[in-house]
């Protein structure tokens with residue numbers, strides 16, 4: 001079914017009884033050309049672009065839970081392209097352009113909202129860094145503006161400018177950045193892939209990867225063995241566990257990232273705001289909840305829930321930046337498992353096993369990457385050569401040291417980039 005104004009009107013008049021399911025319920029067949037392990041944002045986008053851009057149809061996405069139940073449905077929905085270094089910058093620039101055309105492309109309301117993101121700076125050194133970053137973004141063809149404190153007071157008057165622990169010197173604003181409805185992104189790509197013949201199989205955990213003579217030949221699952229010519233691992237926080245099934249040890253650590261939402265409030269925060277003196281960021285959802293988060297919990301874990309120490313740290317950062325938030329009640333908090341790479345940048349590459357492909361290392365910024373990641377990974381799987389926008393995300397950079405993308409200049413410290 002195609003969504004349109006006319007269809008909405010017609011369904012409204014007929015009791016909304018004509019909407020069908022967005023994708024079929026499938027049982028796995030015994031063989032496919034391509035199997036994708038993981039029905040999160042990246043896996044579903046990969047399936048969609050394989051079908052749409054490369055005309056491939058004989059594909060299954062195997063998801064151990066339900067579609068969109070992983071990090072794609074747990075993130076704080078920020079979309080931006082404020083990267084500076086080559087490798088990342090052209091990739092995220094491409095991704096933001098795909099976000100801008102996503103709703104028309106998928107014929108699905110993913111609620112892309114280009115409300116602008118402001119990253120605050122609090123010292124002369126941070127200002128220098130922000131100006132350099134803004135110039136890099138503009139030179140690449142993206143938008144960036146440096147806002148003075150006076151301009152910020154107009155945009156975000158609720159911040160503590162006059163009595164703050166960390167004085168606000170200004171901010172770097174990307175107007176084309178913003179938010180999108182996270183689970184709708186999974187549903188939109190799932191629907192688009194299903195429409196093009198991809199089979200989406202839920203409650204189907206991959207438990208083994210079959211390899212013969214250095215070549216992948218299929219997978220073992222909780223719904224039986226399935227043969228495949230090509231297998232793509234796109235399991236985000238579980239990447240190291242899935243790759244271990246193929247005998248690989250990835251340079252990935254899984255860490256917890258928490259997020260919080262307040263009770264619904266009247267419109268207050270019209271942008272995405274990032275605090276430059278602590279890992280804290282906030283936006284307001286369309287329902288009115290203040291959605292905010294901070295840094296990783298400081299230990300590796302596969303538990304999708306966080307600890308109290310980080311909750312306290314995030315609340316402290318919130319109060320330091322905007323004491324007004326002390327009046328709001330926190331409604332709930334949750335956690336997700338982040339696939340942290342040593343340089344904070346992802347991996348989209350072939351493996352040493354023929355027909356086995358890897359997509360991981362998204363850290364806490366993988367939501368905004370979903371469209372370009374799916375686009376680039378589909379290109380790699382279909383053509384066996386990297387897409388130009390994702391060519392830097394090679395696995396061997398961690399062995400050779402060549403081509404590392406240390407965006408924050410913090411080295412291989414997972415909780416600092």
Ligand SMILES: Cc1cc2nc3c(=O)[nH]c(=O)nc-3n(C[C@H](O)[C@H](O)[C@H](O)COP(=O)(O)OP(=O)(O)OC[C@H]3O[C@@H](n4cnc5c(N)ncnc54)[C@H](O)[C@@H]3O)c2cc1C
Nearest residue numbers: 038040041042064070071072076078206336365366367368
């Ligand atoms: C609290 C929080 C806030 C975040 N905020 C942002 C943000 O504002 N902006 C941003 O860009 N990014 C953000 N992120 C990061 C982003 O959500 C992730 O980087 C991204 O969603 C990961 O990719 P994915 O969507 O494919 O992951 P997932 O949705 O986790 O998909 C992986 C899937 O693989 C499945 N799987 C795992 N093992 C197997 C197996 N053996 N067999 C079959 N299936 C398997 C899992 O069940 C899961 O559904 C945030 C993350 C969290 C947790």
